[in-house]
Amino acid sequence: MIHRIEVAFREGLVDPRENEVMAGIRDLGISGIERVFVTDVYWLEASLTEEQLRAVGSTLLSDPVAQVCGYGDEHVRGTEPCLRVIEVGYNRGVSDPLEYTILKGVKDIGIDTVSRARSGIRYVLQGSCTSEDIEVITHRILLNPVVQHVVQPGEDFFPSEPTYRFELRHVPLLDQSDVERDRIASSFGFSRDELNAICRYFASIGREPTDVELETFSQTWSEHCVHKTFKAKIVCDDEPIDNLLRSTIMRATRTLNHDWCLSVFEDNAGVIDFDGDHAVCFKVETHNHPSAVEPYGGAATGLGGVVRDVLGTGLGARPILNTDVFCFAPPDTPYRSVPTGVLHPRRVFKGVRAGVADYGNRLGIPTVNGTLRFDPRYLGNPLVFCGTAGIMPRWAARMGKQEPGDLVVLLGGRTGRDGIHGVTFASEKLDDTSADSSRSAVQIGNPIVEKQMIDALVQARDRRLYRRITDCGGGGLSSAVGEMGASTGVRVHLDRVPLKYAGLSYDEIWISESQERMIVAVPPENLEELLQVCAGEGVEATVIGEFTTNRRLELLYDGVVVGDLDMEFLHNGIPQLELSGARPREEWAGEDPSPGESYSSVLLGLLSSLNVCSKEWVIRQYDHEVQGTSVLKPLVGPAGDGPGDAAVIRPLLDSDRGLAVSNGINTRYGDIDPYWMAASAIDEALRQLVAVGAGLERVALLDNFCWGRATEPESMWALVQACKACYDMSLAFEVPFISGKDSLNNFSEFEDRIICIPHTLLISAIAVVPDANQVISMELKTPGNLLYVAGNTYAELAGSEYCALLGAGGRKVPEVRFEEARATMHRLAGAIGGGLVVSCHDMSEGGLAVAMAEMAFAGGLGASVNLSALPLGEAISRDDIVLFSESNSRFVVEVPVAQARRFEEWMAGIPCKQVGTVIPDTDLHIQGLDGTVVVSVPLHELKAAWKRPLDW
């Protein structure tokens, strides 16, 4: 029978979820709800005695000290008359994350008569509001229709499992009309050229394709998997470009040809040498569309995916850090301006934050830094970048190679319907039906299964039990096994794949994107030991096929061949896309804002702007210290709230060698000049490394392009400009790109409008730090110390936070003077490494004024600065330009008087001047070019303004 158990905190103890819900309701602008009670509800399919039932309730499902249980139809909270009761449960086919735990737990308390379990949440609303409001609350806060629903009276929680009757399906293609072919093409997401190529292939072998064969092409040829756009033939303003990626970013890496680059652009992540005995790999992925429709699950599985990329790099790396960058529409966007079917940005923000934190914290990977960008154009299409670095023995750095006869072993989670058609979804536009059409494309993650898999695979790697490893990500088995088998051939028995529930057809099994799965190629003689290692960690491992010699992809179900494709055509048969780029017709014609008198209030305004303000609310909820490797934390200074530059960890506990990580991103410049946007993003990432003293000797970069509609000529032109900047910067600074990712269809279509995201390039950088004990932090240290500015300031206000604040356009965007920038960074890094500098901070959004304010309030020390002393790259007569220009390659540097001479000698020939001193006083004073005071604000006001916006 079905047993129902309710669990809630005792009277007087507040369930934090109650406050979250109340906050959410306030966010919606709905008043009248006075109290919300939250109760966990469990349904058990079991035959239990009353005594057993109460044992399950009191010792397993509840905390006997702090919580109370209700059994059957007994309710424990909000029993008095109330406004409305809403019970939320998971949709059919969505795996309940708690079921496994409950079933294990009841066995541990000696009960083995529970066969299935479901969990839900009961909300009791008190107060008064309209039933429309309750509808809104229910669907905007209490549940997400993609995975949950309101439980109906008499609902059947344990429907009998669907059965599957195998039946091979062909898709007639060869003698079809063009109309019919177009229908097939669109249903599988093929372009007409692609479908024609496929038709020619099947005509040549004289048979019709099966559905799973077409699905295989659909996955393997998806933008997500092959990056058609980057590999396309492009004509950009009459300039022919064959494969944008290879002719710019990859070409720079090849030209630099650093011997410490161990594996670039070939594996799941780029790999560099760390200390001769170990290698480090780094990858940043996006998971945008799933996060738009189901922020929590979408973002969590985004992180899960990039962690598996690292685990599946070389012969397997252990994850050592995460870095996350999120782009949202402003959280204060009015609800009425949010189109139907789109989640409010605040909801998306909170969901993404929680999803990534819960998954990352549970995996035990420190989230060492990251950032947030806000722009109205991310409405409906947020960007979620999840980055992970891993470490491995140097011998495991290169991708392995299977031998014919090796077994295909599937490890980790079971396969269900989750994530089917995820990769095609990832490359489609979003619209108001996305939430419905994408239900199956959203995956449910289980971080503990992934953690167990990591624990098992690291052991298996060190015992050298497998020859090759890869992750099951986009495209599921079809991509993972299909790619792996390309060089040899592979035979897969789809009926041997362990399923979450019965009823999946062979093609669903093949393309499912269920989470927490990896594939390894195992020599038969090692299988026994591998299975033991996995069993020891409680990881399921199953042989689902073997590698062959015939360079064919052979799929079987119950012994029947359901797919048989030539690897050569599958992987090289895709016709090259042909695209064109064209420079936008009108030139940028923005003007600088007219100057003001005093700039104290402007500075306070800038500190309160979303792209500048404190992100502490997010950072604190990530564990940035697990693994015990933390050296420089995301928040620094005596009060632990200053905005650090690059984060630094010591990945090997018994070594002083460090790893620094930073990100660079600025979307505003891209609207004006995509070339200098890209150059500035790279400069920012490098600046942050230099600011902590990392140096540029061994720095590797990742690119991550998120574009609106790259296939449109002007957008393509912008993409080409950005790639050229990456090429030029990479060579100028001699820093190679080692891997990258792109997502080039980020726009939302609504009944009345199309919203394209701004061109967004995220540059992520890692640097090997020879001695982590030499790095420094950004907060001011000691009164009396001298303040220097290194790097020239230019009149470059366009795209600045200052212009955004005043609603002006600005004349010129920040450029990068390659030689000047390189010299400044190299020399400054040397000064820091030599112990001449006690604090340093790079200038980015908000320019000198914001950087100076941040250093001051982070250190709790005042500063007195004189603008007339600042090194200028061109004549500037306006205080506001010097204060707020966001010129690249600039730093504020704190130097003890005793070191001043050595520092100045060391920096000789570099634009670097003393501009002020650290003062015991608690104000920031800035004198203008003519000596008059242009900024004078107490530190506590600066800090308060900076903390206010996201202090949730």
Added chain:
Amino acid sequence: MRKPRALIVRAPGTNCDLETAYALDVAGAATSLVHINRISSGEMSLAGFSIFVIPGGFSYGDDLGAGKLMARELERRLRDQVAEFVRRGGLVLGICNGFQVLVRAGLLPVPFGERQRVSLIPNASGRFECRWVHLRCAPGNPCVFTRDIAALDLGVAHGEGRLYVPGPVADDIVPVLYYATRDGSEPGYPANPNGSFRNIAGICDASGRILGLMPHPERFVRASQHPQWTARGDRGGTGDGLSLFTNAVDYARSLF
């Protein structure tokens, strides 16, 4: 001299095991890192060990409550072994999730009391929080791990660290560490990061040999793990957290 042997038990979702093992090694123990399945299956036992550590993490995802499932497993499969181990005079340390396990398994505040007596409930802030805190040792407490320590800084990172003590039980509690401020003023939030009962961060049993605490001593083994090390210019040295492990190892040495 023979090194005292320490056993660190991990379950699915345990994730502070490696740094805890490192801290014990640095402190002079011979450390074994063992999956709980190998103990429950009888393949391994606590015999021959003098320090037993349950490290931090999210055992079994903290589903149904932080540390809940590992506590049930400990009760059902390891209870007799642990009882024997404690009777022999062995040391038990539960850090963060390990503390939650000890409490839910009824090993703290009173070992092998019939049931769970106190609880660690969601932080008053309602959030998981990662921050550093200042801690003061309870004067005259019997705890072996904190001998000769007056005060120290450690990091916390948890969502359910608020000690909850039903009235009648209050006297059974032996506080070891309090969340505190440097100037001795009452530690409100965030000095007390979770709203814990009487600002308690860690408790031990009457013998002082079983300690549970929310802060992470294993994350402060080197001076440069401290958030202010760059200001202190403290580059080479060791961290406050290490002393809890060296105290344990020294005591264990004196045992056998």
